[in-house]
Each structure stands twice: as C-alpha cells, then as structure tokens.
Amino acid sequence: MLTTYAIDTVVQAALTEDAPWGDLTSAVLIPELAVATARLQAREPGVFSGGEVFASAFRLTDPRIDVRLLVADGAAFDTRAVLAEVSGPARGVLQAERIGLNFVQRMSGIATLTARYVAETAGTTARIVDTRKTTPGLRALERRAVRDGGGYNHRFSLSDTVMAKDNHLAVLTAGGRDLSEALREVRGRLSHTTHFEVEVDRLDQIEPVLAAGIDTIMLDNFSPDDLRAGVKLVAGRALVEASGGVNLTTVRGIAESGVDIISVGALTHSVNSLDLGLDVVLHVDLPAEA
Template sequence: MNTAPSGLPDFLLEPMVRAALAEDLGDWGDVTTRAVIAPGTRARAAIVARQAGVVSGMQIAALAFRVFDPALKVTVHRPDGSAIAPGDTLLEVEGCARAILSAERVALNFAGRLSGIATLTAQFAARTKGTAARITCTRKTTPGLRLAEKQAVLHGGGHNHRFGLSDAVMIKDNHIAAAGGIAEVLAAVRAHASHMTRVEIEVDRLDQLEEVLRAGGADVVLFDNMDTATLARGVARLNGAMTSEASGNMRLERIAEVAATGVDYISVGALTHSASTLDLGLDL
C-alpha cells in the first residue's frame, strides 16, 4: 500500500482515478495515440508548472499513470503542499509512450484542479496571519471528488469542516424552522445524538445566539452572513464559552477583518466551488 505525504492510501483515491480514465477512454480507447505512436515506443515526460502556486494532486496524477500502466516509472519532485514557481518540474514519468499520452489529460485535470484549490486556500490562510482564526472548507465540493478536494485544502494550509452528513450534527435554519425553534431542535439533539457527536448550530441574528446559550447542548456556533461589526459582538458575547465559526460572503478581501474579530474558524465555500485551475502542462 502506497501512502503519499497527504496520508491517504492510494486505494481510497483509486476509484475516482479509474472512473476518470474510463470516462476519457470510452469504448475504443485512445484512437489517436494508437494510430500515430508505434508499439514499443518509449518516452519520458514531465508535469511542469506554468503558474506560481501551491501544488496538490501529485499523488493522484502519479496514480493515474500507474493505474493505466503499472510498468511506468513515476517520480514526484514537488510533493503535495509545496510552493511552486513557473518552470518547476513537479513530476516525471518514464516508460511506454502510448500509456503516458493516454493518461496525460486525467493526470493534468486532477493536478490542475487540486492545485488551484490549494493555491486559493493558501491565499485565504495568508490573510489570517497574526490571528487565531483558521480557514476551513465546506461540503460545496465536486460530486465524487470530495476526499481529494478536501485534501487539497489541507495542502494549502486550510482545515477541513465535516466530510459529510454523518460526521457531526450541524443545525441550519431549515432544521430550526422544521423542528419548531432553537430550544426544540437542541432538545431533540440531546435526546438522539451520540455523546461522541459534536453539535454545531447556525444563527444569523444575535438574539438567536442568546437562545442558544440559554438552551445549551451545542458545541459550536456558526455566525452566518453577518456583517463584521455584528460578528465581533457575537464573538465577544461568547467569550470563549463555545467554538465560533463565521460563514457567508467570505471574500478574500474581507478575510483579514473577519479574522480580527477573534472568531475561531472561517468557512469558505469558494475554496472548492470557485477555485481556478492552476496552469500545468505535460512536456515530452
């Protein structure tokens, strides 16, 4: 079992790699490469950065080549989480030219997408320096790629929120409305949730925070879509009694002032739903 610096074993990532290769190869495989590259032709190629950023997806890119042809020799030069500059060689692959060219696009798609997430996360995290605030992702991920995208957030210096609906209790406005109120929903959680389960509740007004504090039973308060001044008052009211999180309208230019409120976590959906692909290329 191969384990990359991310700590994820390859077998957890392999299903998404195989699905991507199958999507690209279709029913007939790579007809262009079969037509123009003679059998037995060998080649050496490198994934090279064309933009500065933070690299992620090298484990998955390497896996794409190895799944396609286990005989390919793959060497990662810049492991996931590394800062990179234009012209840096990130990965080299050597062996069957047909296999390299047929796996190229899948490897680059993963590496570019995940490096874009890591790079954007690093930009957000840089705005929190000097504060205790930590940047975290959300569940707004590409279907089927959540595990890889959340790892890319870690590579960029961010933190992970829950991975799915089963990780923790997260009570949002619709849960409160359906349950009949804040006291009612927290009572229901205390009656049904495991003692091992963390409980987070969302508020969008400070009077709701007072209800949460009176009712008890929550571990984390999520301040949703509040302006910075109101958020600061909410964090001060908590005074460390519970973990605090801010979410909603978290643009890069706003993060420094949000972090300065003393909030513990800032969740940013844009890390995974709006990151641009980092420009990487494969050169023979």
C-alpha cells in the first residue's frame, strides 16, 4: 500500500532539490497575491497513475492550493482528456508544476506500458510482475504504477523473500557441494511463512532444485521450447516464473508456454514518461493588500 507518508517523503525531497531556497523566477515575476487555475491534460492516450503524488507536490508547496483529480488511478484516457485541475496561489502552482508533472508522467508511463503487457497476455494464466530494477528512492511509487496498469509486484526488497540466483548458487555449491542438499539445508532453516525462489538457466537444474522443496522456480532466458519443457517437468510442484528476453513481441509466446509468472524489468527501467501538460487557463492578479 502506498501511504501518504511514503508519498510525502519522496515528494518533499524532490521539491527541496528543485527549489532549495524558493522559486526565484516566480518570486520576481508573479505578484504575491495572484491566483491561477491550471489543467492537467493528456497529449497522448494512456493509463493514469500517480494522482495523489501529483496532488502532494502542490499541497506541500502551499496548503492553500486545491487539486481536483478528475480521473482515478488505473483509468484509461484519450488524448486531450483533462485529468486534474489545480487552483490556488499562482506562485505555488508554478513552483510545484515540474515536480508534480515529473511524478505523474513517469507513473502514468509505467501504468500504460504495464497495461500493454497485460493485454498481450489476455486469456492465459500468466501474471505480469515487476522487478527490483526500479529508480532508487522511487520503488514504492513505481510499484504502485505497475499495479495501476493491471500488473503485480514481485518481492519489494531483499528483506522479503529468499531468492537464490546464479551467483548465490555458485557460492553455495562451491567445492562441488550437491545443489539439492545445499538448498534443503537452507529450506530447513526458514520459517514456514518465508517464500523460497530459485533461478535456473538449464533444464537439467530443475529436478535438483525441486527436490529441495522450493516454492517458485525461475526459468531464466529459456527459449519458448525449453519453457514449455520446463513447465512440463515442474508439473505443478512449484510456481514457474519466466524471466529474461521479455518484450512486447515475445511476451505472448512466453505466456502461452504455461508459466505462472512473467517478470518484466522493462516496466520500470526502460519506460518512457507519458506526455502530459499543465496549462494555466485562468490567472487573476488580486489588488495589493491595504
């Protein structure tokens, strides 16, 4: 769950970075009592995400600014759709504009790309999930955007799940130690509530890994034929995750292999921000105070 505290912590850091001593341009150009209304408008179609994050940028800059969200997170929209309206002291509106846009554009870009992957896998049992290949400091926001696009989240951090990848296994089996025996020993030390996932990159690793009683097996960079063979070998004894080589061209074939999970790093590490704009539609200069 993306809490107000988590949102405000990230947004405040961004606002401080952008205007450490205030907005010099607005301070010298804009009358102190001027008010403005601006509309967040789509310049291309997409899926909306980050409404509360967008609003936080203005609220933290000046609590007198009102943000009215017109589209819910997870909703699809067309070009020229008005997504939100911002009204209040003009200096604050202009100061928060770029930070608010940066967040909502990136989150909506992630949600939009995720929705495309989900659409490509329609009719299969595969879930589209994200990875830890997120922007440092923005993981909670980017993970929320994936959910808004209809995807699911993988482990949130290294503290959540035991996930043994190739380098872990290389160290674990150094000196010729038996893989099944080493993994069973690890399994025996874990709580029954702790999920255990292991990555393999060859079909002949599947049986030794399954023998240890793991919960999820990741088939990394397998060909479509090997994915189907791997799913058949697992035969329901663990969840099967496909990883590597996933893009919008290949994802349908991967999903049709019968895997349960498809992890897609591109959802967060290679996404383009959506083209949204914030345009002032009303600007009023109030008379100076007596």
